[in-house]
Amino acid sequence: MLIDTTLREGAQLFGAYFSMEARERIVSGLLSIGVDEIELGWVGQEGLDELVRAIGKRRGRTALSVWSPCREADIRKAAGLEVDRINIGVPVSDLHIRNRLRIDREGLLERLARTVLAARLLGMDYVSVGLEDLSRADPDFALRVAGLAQDVGAARVRLSDSLGLLTPVKTAQTVATFKKALTIDLAVHCHDDFGMATGNAVTALAGGADFADASLLGIGERSGIAATEELAAYLTLKEESHAYKVENLRDLCHFVSQAAGVPIPRTKAIAGKDIFACESGLHAHALSKSPELFEPFDPSRIGADRMVAVGGKSGRAAVAHALARRGLELPEQRLTVLVDEVRKLAWELERPLTEVELTKLVEN
Missing domain, CATH: 3.20.20.70 (Aldolase class I)
Known part of the structure; x- marks a missing residue:
């Protein structure tokens, strides 16, 4: 107790x-x-x-x-x-x-x-x-x-x-x-x-x-x-x-x-804002299939949200899944180009991409 x-x-x-x-x-x-x-x-x-x-x-x-x-x-x-x-x-x-x-x-x-x-x-x-x-x-x-x-x-x-x-x-x-x-x-x-x-x-x-x-x-x-x-x-x-x-x-x-007056680290257990955020290619792809593979419990149990973004650590599967969530699908050659552009921009920004930034890359 x-x-x-x-x-x-x-x-x-x-x-x-x-x-x-x-x-x-x-x-x-x-x-x-x-x-x-x-x-x-x-x-x-x-x-x-x-x-x-x-x-x-x-x-x-x-x-x-x-x-x-x-x-x-x-x-x-x-x-x-x-x-x-x-x-x-x-x-x-x-x-x-x-x-x-x-x-x-x-x-x-x-x-x-x-x-x-x-x-x-x-x-x-x-x-x-x-x-x-x-x-x-x-x-x-x-x-x-x-x-x-x-x-x-x-x-x-x-x-x-x-x-x-x-x-x-x-x-x-x-x-x-x-x-x-x-x-x-x-x-x-x-x-x-x-x-x-x-x-x-x-x-x-x-x-x-x-x-x-x-x-x-x-x-x-x-x-x-x-x-x-x-x-x-x-x-x-x-x-x-x-x-x-x-x-x-x-x-x-x-x-x-x-x-x-005590800031909460973004990775603080239970309270942090990024405890269910994922960018890594392998983990992001796995989460799209079966969240329990890399989550100890459903985020909703504690009032949190899952956040999966693409960035410098993302692979083809993760980017393809991000596009699929938007109802988009690219040919293999264009997808390869997009993955390279995603990684390049993420390293320049030193963070994962926002939804708007990914959309702009797709449009370009």
Whole structure:
């Protein structure tokens, strides 16, 4: 199941500032996709209470949550919000415990127990504890923290690879270890510093994790985290284990791109404009016969269009098919000449030809 944290992790992206209107539109889009949980922001964030009220009963089956540091004062603030879950962050590496919190391991355990108990006493039924910087922590101590969280009433433990250091293999091993030790829900939060976030998240879910964090376009601190659109599409179209409404993903990604000031590469998985574009002669010819030969799924499933163009890499079959789509057919000799002209012009322009440019070549 997916926890979308575009409005918490994503909002921490350098230079990203979401207006209230943008935040409401992102939530509406996520609700239409059917993500399982939306992390709306962090305790103390400006406008958070207003956003929660604006969503109201529109949430349907989607759970709403907020993030909080491991402090009782912040827990009390969170209790005043009409959300379903609270995600408490607690660092488990000695580097963070010592240099950031200025306490020792025993002090951390005491603080965690006190904070989770306070949350439960304040009526929060679903408390999630995020183990931050897990990949640099002492594994035995991290397990001890997770076990304590479970013992004092947490409903979920979230494993955070805060610096994106894990590989899929290591992720699978880590999930298996914690899954064996716990009876409560298990989630992962995978950063993308080495480009493995989505792969690690998929691996974690396949290995028994109940939830995976993600954000639209994968935006977040530094290189960001696993991408919502990639996970939702994979789980729906490839694994067929979920039924997210993936036809709405691309429009929402493009809105987030504009709102956050993050351009979408034209080859970006799921969201890019050219992911179903083809110029190569062999592939273009094959697509004309059987699209599934070189496409992982029908473009229409995600609201995309197939685009086949001729250019410097096109052969006779591809050019002939392009003409056939226009109801045209040329003799072999003229077709050979046209192929040469298509390649020549494409190399001069350094791109495939447009429909108008191809038509002009044919007319000439």
